[in-house]
Amino acid sequence: xxxxxxxxxxxxxxxxxxxxxxxxxxxxxxxxxxxxxxxxxxxxxxxxxxxxxxxxxxxxxxxxxxxxxxxxxxxxxxxxxxxxxxxxxxxxxxxxxxxxxxxxxxxxxxxxxxxxxxxxxxxxxxxxxxxxxxxxxxxxxxxxxxxxxxxxxxxxxxxxxxxxxxxxxxxxxxxxxxxxxxxxxxxxxxxxxxxxxxxxxxxxxxxxxxxxxxxxxxxxxxxxxxxxxxxxxxxxxxxxxxxxxxxxxxxxxxxxxxxxxxxxxxxxxxxxxxxxxxxxxxxxxxxxxxxxxxxxxxxxxxxxxxxxxxxxxxxxxxxxxxxxxxxxxxxxxxxxxxxxxxxxxxxxxxxxxxxxxxxxxxxxxxxxxxxxxxxxxxxxxxxxxxxxxxxxxxxxxxxxxxxxxxxxxxxxxxxxxxxxxxxxxxxxxxxxxxxxxxxxxxxxxxxxxxxxxxxxxxx
Numbered sequence: 001x002x003x004x005x006x007x008x009x010x011x012x013x014x015x016x017x018x019x020x021x022x023x024x025x026x027x028x029x030x031x032x033x034x035x036x037x038x039x040x041x042x043x044x045x046x047x048x049x050x051x052x053x054x055x056x057x058x059x060x061x062x063x064x065x066x067x068x069x070x071x072x073x074x075x076x077x078x079x080x081x082x083x084x085x086x087x088x089x090x091x092x093x094x095x096x097x098x099x100x101x102x103x104x105x106x107x108x109x110x111x112x113x114x115x116x117x118x119x120x121x122x123x124x125x126x127x128x129x130x131x132x133x134x135x136x137x138x139x140x141x142x143x144x145x146x147x148x149x150x151x152x153x154x155x156x157x158x159x160x161x162x163x164x165x166x167x168x169x170x171x172x173x174x175x176x177x178x179x180x181x182x183x184x185x186x187x188x189x190x191x192x193x194x195x196x197x198x199x200x201x202x203x204x205x206x207x208x209x210x211x212x213x214x215x216x217x218x219x220x221x222x223x224x225x226x227x228x229x230x231x232x233x234x235x236x237x238x239x240x241x242x243x244x245x246x247x248x249x250x251x252x253x254x255x256x257x258x259x260x261x262x263x264x265x266x267x268x269x270x271x272x273x274x275x276x277x278x279x280x281x282x283x284x285x286x287x288x289x290x291x292x293x294x295x296x297x298x299x300x301x302x303x304x305x306x307x308x309x310x311x312x313x314x315x316x317x318x319x320x321x322x323x324x325x326x327x328x329x330x331x332x333x334x335x336x337x338x339x340x341x342x343x344x345x346x347x348x349x350x351x352x353x354x355x356x357x358x359x360x361x362x363x364x365x366x367x368x369x370x371x372x373x374x375x376x377x378x379x380x381x382x383x384x385x386x387x388x389x390x391x392x393x394x395x396x397x398x399x400x401x402x403x404x405x406x407x408x409x410x411x412x413x414x415x416x417x418x419x420x421x422x423x424x425x426x427x428x429x430x431x432x433x434x435x436x437x438x439x440x441x442x443x444x445x446x447x448x449x450x451x452x453x454x455x456x457x458x459x
Contacts, residue, residue, distance in 0.1 A: 039056060186406045194323045291441055300318070365401040380393070
């Protein structure tokens with residue numbers, strides 16, 4: 001219990017740090033976060049019992065969610081990431097923050113329609129937006145169903161205020177890291193660069209089409225990525241093929257709610273079947289994203305639950321490709337070798353492979369470097385992090401032997417693997433070790449002609 005509360009205090013502190021350069025946003029966040037932090041601090045200092053602490057969570061979680069809704073920007077991204085840490089965050093916060101995956105407050109429809117007409121110009125004459133709630137609301141935009149040229153499409157419309165908010169939040173976070181946590185600077189800068197591309201939907205349209213083409217070239221039929229509609233693509237508007245179905249997260253919630261309505265003695269079997277079903281979907285997601293990363297070198301760095309749809313035919317729809325990263329063949333080969341070493345628990349080979357990617361620490365302590373590698377790409381359960389929450393564990397590693405250079409091409413790859421691990425833990429998959437799941441794909445990649453031209457494949 002105390003560990004979860006301390007994580008919550010760390011998260012609150014993290015949120016506060018992101019508004020250093022925006023005085024108005026800072027004051028609005030402090031209005032909520034300072035009283036919440038003081039209440040938890042008092043509870044920890046006075047030894048508040050578990051029942052009282054749960055009541056504190058239930059009281060404060062909606063307040064934090066309301067603040068995130070109000071401020072949006074990077075606060076939303078942080079809330080989305082925290083919401084999938086069901087193994088770390090108190091249940092009341094998971095329940096509230098999980099709504100950030102697919103149930104954010106929308107902008108008024110009138111303003112969205114006006115922006116679409118203004119931005120698309122003549123193309124908007126053949127477009128009819130469905131008048132009603134959006135299909136989904138993300139951190140920087142919302143998606144509406146529409147008709148264009150006699151077919152169903154969906155149109156993603158960016159909230160043009162978000163770019164300024166993100167820039168302010170990221171700048172504030174960078175100032176803090178420069179002063180107090182320089183080990184995070186390289187990762188923060190890479191994330192900032194990716195956010196910059198996410199604000200231009202023309203990049204996302206190209207990403208959609210490239211990822212989709214890669215899937216089709218491999219004959220992948222278990223997932224589908226929507227086609228872009230070129231006539232409906234601008235910097236702040238993105239038209240694409242309409243995919244049917246709820247998010248996998250909302251589907252799972254509905255199934256759980258239905259099971260909970262059954263008598264207690266009838267719940268075990270439906271729960272078991274649901275776990276099996278979600279487990280199958282999870283393996284598909286892991287295999288598909290592993291192929292994107294290791295076979296294609298072009299992958300989505302943001303596969304959080306709100307970006308995964310469950311189609312009526314049983315396939316998974318993968319959406320939101322604003323944070324796509326590409327890595328070159330040389331780095332891809334090095335990453336494949338690292339994945340094999342991690343999967344085999346060969347820490348000597350892990351260190352050699354990770355250092356080959358460009359990873360460096362001050363003292364080049366091989367034990368610490370192996371731990372960094374497992375945390376970046378393989379596992380972050382309590383057994384692998386000395387009983388610590390992952391962010392705390394990373395800080396401890398930085399204290400023991402600080403990073404001085406990180407492979408920028410792999411920062412988003414690490415984020416992708418972390419989000420997949422979080423999702424696995426959220427649906428009940430235990431002992432998630434992604435490197436083992438990626439092993440066969442890494443071997444297959446190393447045996448392709450492009451990789452063999454760079455060096456021999458392992459036996």
